[in-house]
Amino acid sequence: MLGRGHKNKMAKHSVTTTINGDETEFNCDTHNTLMDVLRSELHMTGTKNGCGTGDCGACTVIMNGRSVNSCLVLGVEVDGAEIETVEGMAQGGTLHPLQQKFLDHAALQCGICTPGIITQAKAFLEKNPDPTETELRFGLAGNLCRCTGYDKIIRAVLDAAAEMRANK
Amino acid sequence: MSDNQKSGVVGGNYRWVGNNTRRPDGVDKVTGRARYGDDMVLPGMLHMRMLRSPHAHARILSIDTSDAEAMKGVKAVVTHKDVPDHPPAKPPFGPAVSDFHDLSRNIMAREKVLYDGHAVAAVAATTESIAKRAVRKIKVEYEILPHVLDPYEAAQAGAPILHEHQFTLGLEPKPKEPSNLFRTLGGEQGNLEQGFENSDLVIEREFSSQPVHQGYIEPLACVASSSEDGAVELWTSTQGHFVARTLLSRLLNLDMSKFRVTASEIGGGFGGKTTIYHEPAAILLSMKTGRPVRSVMTRGEVLRATGPTVGSVCRIKIGAKKDGTLVAADAEIWYQAGAFKGGPVARATDSFFSPYKIPNARTACHDVCVNRPKAAAYRAPGAPMATWAAEAVINELATEFGLDPVEMRLKNAVKEGDTSLMGTKHGRIGCIEVLEAAKNHPHYNAPLKKNQGRGFALGYWLHGGGLSSASANLLDDGTLTLALGTPDIGGSRSSMRAMAAEELGIDIELVKPAVVDTASLGYNHLTAGSRTTYATGMAVVNATREIIEKLCSLAAFKWEISVEEVRWDSGEALPADKYAGKLKPFSLKQLAKMAPGTVGPIAGHSEINAKGAGASFCAQISDIEIDPETGGTSPVRHTVILDAGRAISPDYVEGQMQGGAVQGIGWALNEEYIYDDNGRLLNTGFLDYRMPVASDVPMIDTLIVEVPNPKHPYGVRGVGEPPLVPAPAAVAIAVENAIGRRMGDLPMSPPKVLAAMDAQKLAAE
Amino acid sequence: MAGLRYEAPNTVDAAIGLLSEVAGAKVLAGGTDLLVQIREEMIDPDLIVDIKRIDETRRIEITPDYVKIGAAMTGAELGENEELAAMWPGVIEAVELIGSWQVQGRATIGGNLCNASPAADSVPAIIASGAKIVVAGPQGVREIPAEEFPKAPGRTALEANEFVVSLVLPVPPKRSGDAYLRFIPRTEMDIAVVGAGVSVSLNEDGTCASARVALGAVAPTALLVKDAIDALLGSKLDDVTLEKLDKAARDACNPIDDKRGTIEYRTKVAGVLVRRTAAIAWERAQKQNG
């Protein structure tokens, strides 16, 4: 929820969008961010709330092919957009290679940053499928992790990238 | 890329323990299914927001909530009037201070607000937006008072006083004036004066550090629901739901049994979630309205109002012989406890000199109140600052004597049988093994490039043991559930599962651990003090051994032999002694299936007060490169060497080592609280509270040394805290070495580094 | 009466109409400043006018005479336009420094300019490029030289109900190069303590034919530093020139002490950065034989 709250009645918007391939409709106020809509309206709580100001990356989703902080997008802005969230990554009971590699490399501890990092890594690898360690570190710089010191996350994403390239 | 290795002396060949296993909570976390504090929704739930003080120090003259209460959608408002008051705690105080007079005021300001962000009132409304607006309608009249932020200044006569009823403890005669200095703890041995006289060189320095926040990514969040019969359910992000229950029950004068507290999946804690903040207000609002109440703090609230670790001002003096023998050491440190007493003075006292035998030593640690949020634990509370001071001076002594810093430490290192300044008699410890491993690590002697400096530091931490309970239930298909009461932050469920599977001799995937609520298990202390895998692990081993005993009895019953003639091995009951090899073994699965029809359900449980967690040692080597024109710093290489006792899950131990090191890098280089002249916090978000991002740090090399802890069935020592202890020290020493000048003040942010370099140039001219 | 309204007009005129209709209406581009400001309760507008559906704000036009960049183009989009990145590498690297990948996917060049933070990364580079800001309002369209656009922290040359439609940059002559550098304590996710943008064109003999130097975060607005330009003109970027450049930058500074840096520090680093930025721009110009 942004701001001081509404003064009088809310301006409700009816929004149609595609989330993880499914056409989805929701109502929201102008004040509601995409993160609010996902978490509170659609109960898709895999997208995490860490700061609400774009600094931590926990709420990262992919919008029309680009990763964004869903806390810095208004719900009403996604009318007609294609949204991908962490909930859409595993397919038919099989984890996405990034998810699998996070498990294999113990790249998570508390796990609160994990959905955002995995989502960002997916968007990043789509643009740069074979990154250097440094490129990847800058690619993930908008995602804070306080537990791991990043080491195992970097290993996991580089390993997943290699596998994804091999399977192309 | 870096490498991670293990070196050790641990025997025993295990199937699960000591091997990397998949964490049981992993899939839920990578798919977004895991439910954290903020992911809970209850029907009819109200939303809570808090009004917080804009002043660092002010008397509350009046609070008028009538306009807020009159708003449509506002269901209730609470202030300190709704919070039961408690008398101040009386001495004697243990190493940790528990005072409900303070706690009741920290969760809701009563007579005064004591820091920017201090809670003043809370509103529950039907929507978050109404709650937000209602908070703005609460009118508070304040009389602004002078404030103090620095612990040394706060301890001096004439400083603004936070608590009129607080008189420094232990002074004779009892002082006439109240003081922000609550008490001083310390230890002393030998004869300091003589010790310094007998030293070939004595170095004295001053150090200071800023408070730093734990920086957990999940803001505090809870949902409270109380019913008409006085029962209270609470869902909260905490490092100890049993501890939360105790605090809430005593604070609110409600029976403990009325509470059912469930720990959500926790999004980081590092010590910061070991107490309560917004939970009492949420419960009180739920009691007033009869509806569930949810509270989620904003990041700004987390930074303004929850406890960081203490900042410090330190004076230290160490004397040594030319051959490197430490002779005398004296340290005094002022800790910013924040608005209420309770800085980690006891642990600090233990941290200064404990890795070394120093015949003449003294420490004095002052617990000082200042107008900042009450400090909370942060990974080895109090230790990193003390360690930095001692390690920096020991390095300087080594340099002056032309000795290798690790050799000098080896000369003085503590071993089994030695007693620390605070009276801890060491059992089997790994100080020497860690130092030897550091000395032999390729990083230690690797060449440095231009503008780079290297820092070495050794850290010590005495682990916690304490109260843990666990229960294990064998199901009739041969699988096992484990009920645990210590929230899992770093992968403890994985280690518990490994130990249970190892004991039973079954496949690890057959064991399902869960962290259960307070109504379902005996008491558990916090997940803190690096105690969980040690203490809860022991309880798990006990509980599974009870199951094994019962399974052996069942087999004996079936075989019609005595239970002494049955032994358990690799998941099977085997006939022993004269029956050995004569009867067909029963597998766990077979026995589990038989149980319902014979002995009934098979379960084991254990409630313990674990002792003997012992100490561990961690060494770090840090290389920092400096931009000579801007003072910018970059960590280019970092190695962590830790005695883990035994690494039950090596991957997760490495994770603790790497995470701790990077937290230390942030602490040493860029993290700090910035207050304006009125004592208001300016950097209330992650953009300006500068924790390391992925591109700020290199790979972190790890070396696990295993010197098993004889007190634990698998040799475990805690691993959560030691990796932070020497980290800021190693980094800060590296910066000083890179620029060739002492700085002594954390964080070593670019402006300070540049100023030091300029001063160095001036001095050279 | 309605609460916070949201409109996403398709034309410049419709946007102006909406802005004129409601006092305190706010333009929304990427929202990476605006939404944070609303959330932190620094502003409380009644209407948000999303300009991203207006075609003129969403395109890049490269002609032999000028380059026109729509105000609502994001950092990520600009970075992906290779032709543009080859012409104005400094402007593009400045825009690409704004925030993380996630912020890049949203943050626009126009938003960075209009938010009018003294530390905005793209502004010194835009000023150094010699850009003009194309502004539309009830009185029609006008162009404002970039260096005259920021007026004070949070305040621009925009009049009531005007907004920025695009930025027009010249096509750089042969042997030109530009660059932008900033100093931040971390490597990412920080606001500039100092930023420096430099663009130069060289004569055939390698001396400087024309130059523009701008600084960010060292004064209430980004500055065009005349003395620094004078130091460069006619020079070959030798040590004496660099020394003069350093001094000119430091002399131009009028910074504040705040949570991001001290006056003394900002001033010193401004000198350092201008030297380094000029060297990069120079090198690019030398490689750019047209």
Ligand SMILES: Cc1cc2nc3c(=O)[nH]c(=O)nc-3n(C[C@H](O)[C@H](O)[C@H](O)COP(=O)(O)OP(=O)(O)OC[C@H]3O[C@@H](n4cnc5c(N)ncnc54)[C@H](O)[C@@H]3O)c2cc1C
């Ligand atoms: C995590 C994070 C990191 C950041 N890092 C940086 C950084 O490194 N460097 C940096 O410079 N900034 C940074 N920012 C700030 C911000 O991202 C930039 O200023 C960005 O360029 C703003 O663009 P926007 O499109 O998001 O603007 P908006 O938020 O949409 O708008 C910003 C302001 O400009 C007005 N506005 C926008 N477009 C127009 C227009 N065409 N005409 C008139 N008015 C307009 C809006 O009304 C608003 O007042 C960061 C922000 C975040 C959240």
